[in-house]
Structures are given as C-alpha cells and as structure tokens.
Amino acid sequence: MRAGEKVTIRGDDDAELLSYRSFASVVGIVAIVVSVVVLVTGAAAVTFLAVEGRAVPAIAAAVLSGGFAVVIAMLVPPTNVTLYEDALPTVQISQESNVSFPSVTFVVATPDRRVLARFHKSVWSRLARNRWSIVNASDRPVGFAIEESLSRAFLRKVAGKFSRHYEANLHIEYHGKDVGTISRRGAEDVLELHGDIDRRVAVALATLILGSEP
Numbered sequence: 001m002r003a004g005e006k007v008t009i010r011g012d013d014d015a016e017l018l019s020y021r022s023f024a025s026v027v028g029i030v031a032i033v034v035s036v037v038v039l040v041t042g043a044a045a046v047t048f049l050a051v052e053g054r055a056v057p058a059i060a061a062a063v064l065s066g067g068f069a070v071v072i073a074m075l076v077p078p079t080n081v082t083l084y085e086d087a088l089p090t091v092q093i094s095q096e097s098n099v100s101f102p103s104v105t106f107v108v109a110t111p112d113r114r115v116l117a118r119f120h121k122s123v124w125s126r127l128a129r130n131r132w133s134i135v136n137a138s139d140r141p142v143g144f145a146i147e148e149s150l151s152r153a154f155l156r157k158v159a160g161k162f163s164r165h166y167e168a169n170l171h172i173e174y175h176g177k178d179v180g181t182i183s184r185r186g187a188e189d190v191l192e193l194h195g196d197i198d199r200r201v202a203v204a205l206a207t208l209i210l211g212s213e214p
Contacts, residue, residue, distance in 0.1 A: 007211065009083075009203065018083045018090060018203065023211055035069040036123070042066065079106070081207060091116070091200050093208060108204040117142075117201045119208060129153040132205060134174065143174035143197070145182065145205055170209060172202065182206050 009018040042065020049058035078095035089111045096105040096118075103122045109115050120133040129150055134143040147153045152168040159166035167184035172193075174180075179195025180202060191206040193199065 020083050035072045038069045093204050145170050145172045
C-alpha cells in the first residue's frame with residue numbers, strides 16, 4: 001500500500017472502527033541497513049588501526065563512522081500517525097526524535113495530548129526478533145510485543161514478502177501477562193486481545209508494527 005492511502009481497521013463484524021493514512025516506506029529500512037553497514041565497517045577499521053598502533057587514525061575512523069551513521073539516520077523523516085474514528089481524531093502516534101538510530105521512541109497520546117504510553121524499539125532487534133517495549137506515561141516498563149520465535153523471525157525476513165504463510169506472529173505481554181496476539185499468517189492481519197490492556201494502546205502498537213512495513 002502506498003504512503004498516504006487510507007487504511008481501515010475493522011472489527012469482528014467487519015464494520016469500520018478506525019482509519020489512518022498509510023505511512024509505510026522503504027526509506028527507513030534502507031537507512032537502517034546503510035547505518036549498520038557504516039558502523040560495522042567503521043568498527044573493523046578502528047580495530048585494524050588500533051592493532052597497528054595508529055591511535056589517531058583509529059579515533060578519526062570512529063568519529064567519522066559514527067557521524068555518518070547519525071547523518072544517514074537523520075535523513076529519514078519522523079513517523080507521525082493519527083487514528084480517526086469517522087472524521088474525528090482519536091489517537092495520535094508521534095515519533096519523539098528525528099533520529100531512529102540506534103533506537104526510536106513513539107508517544108501514544110489522545111488528541112488533547114494526554115500521554116497513554118510510549119513504545120521503544122532498538123535497531124538491533126531488526127537483526128533477530130522484532131521487539132517493541134511498552135512504557136507507561138511515567139516511563140515505567142509495563143510490557144512488550146515480540147515475534148513468536150527466532151526461527152520464525154528469520155523465516156519472515158527471508159520469505160515473508162513472498163507468502164503470508166512465512167510471516168511471524170507477535171505476542172503482546174502487559175504487566176507480566178499474555179494479553180494478545182498480532183496474527184499475520186491469515187488472509188489479513190488480525191489483532192486478538194484476551195487480556196487487560198488499554199485498547200487504544202494495543203491498536204496503536206499494532207498500527208506501528210503492521211503499518212511501518214512497506
């Protein structure tokens with residue numbers, strides 16, 4: 001789905017509950033990959049120069065690689081999404097900083113700016129199981145969403161774009177309890193909740209997880 005197109009969130013009876021404008025883009029993924037490559041290459045150069053006893057070039061390589069990685073990450077526009085019920089804004093999701101490397105934080109708030117939760121994600125989780133941490137308005141960790149297994153995560157990265165059968169579901173844990181699942185291997189992505197969690201927070205989390213992939 002192209003960025004800017006309307007995305008509809010439907011209930012069990014297929015009635016439209018909420019909607020938002022698609023924000024999926026390959027730009028962020030490409031930027032993260034390039035940033036990681038720059039950092040890994042820079043680390044290798046620093047190690048080589050340090051072993052050779054060339055301290056000044058090693059420091060310069062570390063500064064340059066770190067600087068380039070940050071600049072590349074800053075080129076990615078921040079993500080801001082509004083969920084609408086009919087034509088009225090219901091939940092706003094805003095990226096806290098312009099840099100999504102090495103980690104990114106999103107704020108989930110009501111239209112009157114009352115914070116409901118924050119989501120944190122490290123770029124390193126893309127290399128294994130995607131994991132989103134959930135903190136409350138007081139910045140206390142209260143839960144997370146994570147892909148079901150490492151093997152499924154790798155299978156999704158390799159073949160998920162070719163068939164939904166290879167997608168990875170995600171489990172949502174909140175206050176130490178299993179409260180829901182984001183199922184991805186059916187005809188459509190489905191958020192299934194069976195525990196005590198603010199529905200607005202759960203929907204916002206699913207929107208970020210599902211909507212950020214082009």
